[in-house]
Amino acid sequence: xxxYALIYTAVLLGLFVLAGGSYGGFYSVGKLWTNAAFIxxxxxxxxxxILLALAICLFTPLAALWKIFIVLSCLIYAAIPPVxxxxxxxLHRTPEESK
Amino acid sequence: MDIQDPGFWRAGAIxxxxxxxVVLAILTIDSLQDIRAGGSHVPKYxxxxxxxxxxxxxxxxxxxxxxxxxQLLFGKLYTEAEAHALMRKGKLVIQSRACMDCHTFFxxxxxxxxxxxxxxxxxxxxxxxxxxxxAKTREDAMVMFLMHxxxxxxxxxxxxxxxxxxxxxxxxxxxxxWMSAVDTNGFPANFGQTQSQQ
Amino acid sequence: xxxxQKLAVRYFVAAVALFGVMIIAxxxxxxxxxxxxxxxxxxxxxxxxxxxxxxxxxxxxxxxMGAVYWFLPQELGREVEGIWLAEILFYVFCAxxxxxSVVFIFVQYxxxxxxxxxxxxxxxxxxxxxxxxxxxxxxxxxTFVYNVVATCIKARRMTGILWVxxxxxxxxxLLYLDAxxxxxxxxxxxxxxxxxxxxxxxxxxxxxxxxxxxxxLMDVMGTSRRIVETWLYIEVMLVLGTGILGLGHxxxxxxxxxxxxxxxxxxxxxxxxxxxxxVVHAIYDAGAHHMKTNNRPAFYWxxxxxxxxxxxxxxxxxxxxxxxxxxxxxxxxxxxxxxHFAFWGAYGCGVxxxxxxxxxxxxxxxxxxxxxxxxxxxxxxxxxxGMVGGLLIAGIAQAFYERAIGGSTLMAFMAGQENPWFVxxxxxxxxxGLIFAAGYVVLVYDLLSAGKHAxxxxxxxxxx
Numbered sequence: 050x051x052x053y054a055l056i057y058t059a060v061l062l063g064l065f066v067l068a069g070g071s072y073g074g075f076y077s078v079g080k081l082w083t084n085a086a087f088i089x090x091x092x093x094x095x096x097x098x099i100l101l102a103l104a105i106c107l108f109t110p111l112a113a114l115w116k117i118f119i120v121l122s123c124l125i126y127a128a129i130p131p132v133x134x135x136x137x138x139x140l141h142r143t144p145e146e147s148k
Numbered sequence: 149m150d151i152q153d154p155g156f157w158r159a160g161a162i163x164x165x166x167x168x169x170v171v172l173a174i175l176t177i178d179s180l181q182d183i184r185a186g187g188s189h190v191p192k193y194x195x196x197x198x199x200x201x202x203x204x205x206x207x208x209x210x211x212x213x214x215x216x217x218x219q220l221l222f223g224k225l226y227t228e229a230e231a232h233a234l235m236r237k238g239k240l241v242i243q244s245r246a247c248m249d250c251h252t253f254f255x256x257x258x259x260x261x262x263x264x265x266x267x268x269x270x271x272x273x274x275x276x277x278x279x280x281x282x283a284k285t286r287e288d289a290m291v292m293f294l295m296h297x298x299x300x301x302x303x304x305x306x307x308x309x310x311x312x313x314x315x316x317x318x319x320x321x322x323x324x325x326w327m328s329a330v331d332t333n334g335f336p337a338n339f340g341q342t343q344s345q346q
Numbered sequence: 347x348x349x350x351q352k353l354a355v356r357y358f359v360a361a362v363a364l365f366g367v368m369i370i371a372x373x374x375x376x377x378x379x380x381x382x383x384x385x386x387x388x389x390x391x392x393x394x395x396x397x398x399x400x401x402x403x404x405x406x407x408x409x410x411m412g413a414v415y416w417f418l419p420q421e422l423g424r425e426v427e428g429i430w431l432a433e434i435l436f437y438v439f440c441a442x443x444x445x446x447s448v449v450f451i452f453v454q455y456x457x458x459x460x461x462x463x464x465x466x467x468x469x470x471x472x473x474x475x476x477x478x479x480x481x482x483x484x485x486x487x488x489t490f491v492y493n494v495v496a497t498c499i500k501a502r503r504m505t506g507i508l509w510v511x512x513x514x515x516x517x518x519x520l521l522y523l524d525a526x527x528x529x530x531x532x533x534x535x536x537x538x539x540x541x542x543x544x545x546x547x548x549x550x551x552x553x554x555x556x557x558x559x560x561x562x563l564m565d566v567m568g569t570s571r572r573i574v575e576t577w578l579y580i581e582v583m584l585v586l587g588t589g590i591l592g593l594g595h596x597x598x599x600x601x602x603x604x605x606x607x608x609x610x611x612x613x614x615x616x617x618x619x620x621x622x623x624x625v626v627h628a629i630y631d632a633g634a635h636h637m638k639t640n641n642r643p644a645f646y647w648x649x650x651x652x653x654x655x656x657x658x659x660x661x662x663x664x665x666x667x668x669x670x671x672x673x674x675x676x677x678x679x680x681x682x683x684x685x686h687f688a689f690w691g692a693y694g695c696g697v698x699x700x701x702x703x704x705x706x707x708x709x710x711x712x713x714x715x716x717x718x719x720x721x722x723x724x725x726x727x728x729x730x731x732g733m734v735g736g737l738l739i740a741g742i743a744q745a746f747y748e749r750a751i752g753g754s755t756l757m758a759f760m761a762g763q764e765n766p767w768f769v770x771x772x773x774x775x776x777x778x779g780l781i782f783a784a785g786y787v788v789l790v791y792d793l794l795s796a797g798k799h800a801x802x803x804x805x806x807x808x809x810x
């Protein structure tokens with residue numbers, strides 16, 4: 050790994066997680082306030098995460114297995130916010146809750 | 149399977165933890181074999197009687213220690229037991245003076261002073277301290293420096309005098325020599341490359 | 347209030363005081379980087395560093411113990427068994443901390459013998475406290491375990507949270523025994539040392555704070571027990587599922603076999619996934635209970651914990667955890683940046699939230715809010731983000747100039763430390779550190795005065 054590759058790889062990895070987190074954050078706030086603009090911003094963040102994952106695959110000297118790992122976790126990122134949200138909503142809606 | 153039942157997740161938590169602990173136990177048994185002095189990654193203590201280098205290995209794609217022919221430390225051939233006793237003392241000096249709260253060993257410790265993983269191989273001993281201390285060998289220069297770091301300052305951030313006597317300083321030097329022969333999976337990378345391209 | 351809760355308050359006071367010592371020692375350590383001749387040969391960097399990291403461990407531990415002593419009688423509806431012993435040991439604990447501090451200030455280090463390790467300094471990062479003091483900590487923790495278990499048995503009642511807590515206290519105690527050996531072989535020494543440092547911090551402590559936060563959520567937001575317990579199990583599963591083998595990211599470079607590069611890299615790179623779920627959870631909870639919260643500061647500190655954890659552990663960790671990057675970032679200020687953010691997010695914010703919960707009960711107000719806590723919250727978080735930003739810049743510069751270009755030698759180290767990027771990062775850290783310290787002062791002021799002027803509630807008292 051060259052010195053410059055070290056820096057841009059690390060920065061790309063950090064931004065990738067940040068984009069995934071922003072997606073989760075905006076998506077959840079959008080769900081909470083039933084605000085479509087927030088959800089759309091969240092999805093835009095996710096698209097950025099995809100682009101960053103692509104950039105990591107194309108431009109960094111990481112080993113192939115790590116690149117596959119990044120792609121897979123990018124796919125899992127897509128599912129986490131909606132699945133978690135739905136699960137939480139279900140958990141809070143059960144009869145015990147209304148007491 | 150009801151994922152809203154806490155019992156489902158309780159079972160999940162217990163089984164996941166158990167599986168991970170079993171895997172960790174197996175890996176630990178294996179690793180401890182490799183890292184005992186004389187294991188595949190960590191040399192015996194009497195490696196201090198030999199020459200130690202650090203070179204890039206193209207098959208493993210990382211820097212690895214290279215153990216060469218005999219190169220005595222302080223002009224003495226140590227038996228395995230003597231070397232072990234010396235290392236014991238060296239480690240006690242390192243702990244009692246809290247070296248790890250300024251320096252790092254294998255990158256662990258504080259970050260105020262240089263990493264000591266490959267300190268034995270540092271070209272600065274030959275380039276700076278041997279002329280400065282007028283010592284004939286690298287190990288003598290190291291001992292003089294360790295005993296009186298205040299007399300041989302190099303830059304703004306100095307090492308304090310921690311009152312090591314000669315035998316303590318020698319034990320630390322031996323310890324550093326042994327440590328430089330540990331296979332650290334290539335850490336640190338390119339050590340000394342800019343100074344001494346060999 | 348139960349006697350156990352009164353003891354909890356004492357623990358909280360001690361924790362906040364040690365939090366202050368930690369900040370002072372941290373500022374001092376930061377200052378050495380800018381003025382290396384400061385207190386040279388009088389009180390060297392390593393001693394300030396020892397104070398900084400040891401008080402960190404102790405204030406958080408005291409905060410956790412206080413939190414358990416606070417919630418335990420509430421959970422079981424009875425006084426904690428053997429509380430008199432715990433009360434005595436609190437003072438023993440404080441006295442031991444004081445004696446160790448005096449030794450660290452005036453004696454500092456000893457000769458290369460066992461006596462030093464027993465009575466002066468053990469010199470292993472985080473476990474510098476001499477062995478006699480470590481024995482004392484074992485006794486205190488064992489008493490704590492006895493209190494919890496005996497109270498559960500006497501009450502003849504176990505909740506899910508208590509089961510998790512009791513099971514967690516076993517490794518918490520056992521792992522601490524790792525504070526005693528002084529192995530000659532640095533590789534095996536560090537191998538076990540990481541069991542203590544990583545498994546405590548990223549294993550047992552995570553579970554412990556999970557239990558405490560479960561109680562806190564029920565208290566502050568009125569979440570139902572079934573929900574918090576479900577969530578606690580999920581969290582335990584994810585944290586230990588990734589964290590136990592995540593230990594491997596400390597086994598890249600200490601002489602351990604090469605397979606740790608893949609195992610450690612993989613499991614620690616998984617960590618952002620559960621953390622993302624926790625962010626969603628925090629926002630959901632905020633929405634579901636925002637209107638109902640009766641304790642604004644605790645509520646916001648709990649939220650800060652979720653976000654701090656995601657950014658500090660998730661994002662900052664992911665940047666540097668893959669072996670190819672870690673080869674260069676390991677052991678630089680980059681690590682320091684990640685460490686500060688993750689500790690703050692995972693534990694600091696949580697303990698402060700508990701302090702506010704206790705504060706509300708003690709002052710007996712129905713609704714806790716005000717202006718000062720917002721300043722404390724803002725200054726502490728702003729200061730922390732600034733500090734880790736400065737350290738990140740310094741760390742990247744160090745990895746770049748010292749490690750990747752310079753080849754990690756002494757000369758390369760000096761070149762890295764004198765690089766303008768590095769130096770500016772260190773100045774930024776110092777400046778933001780002062781802001782953080784100002785936030786601490788406001789926090790203490792607010793904790794001492796919060797709720798004073800609010801209307802008292804008529805009923806909120808519980809008789810033991």
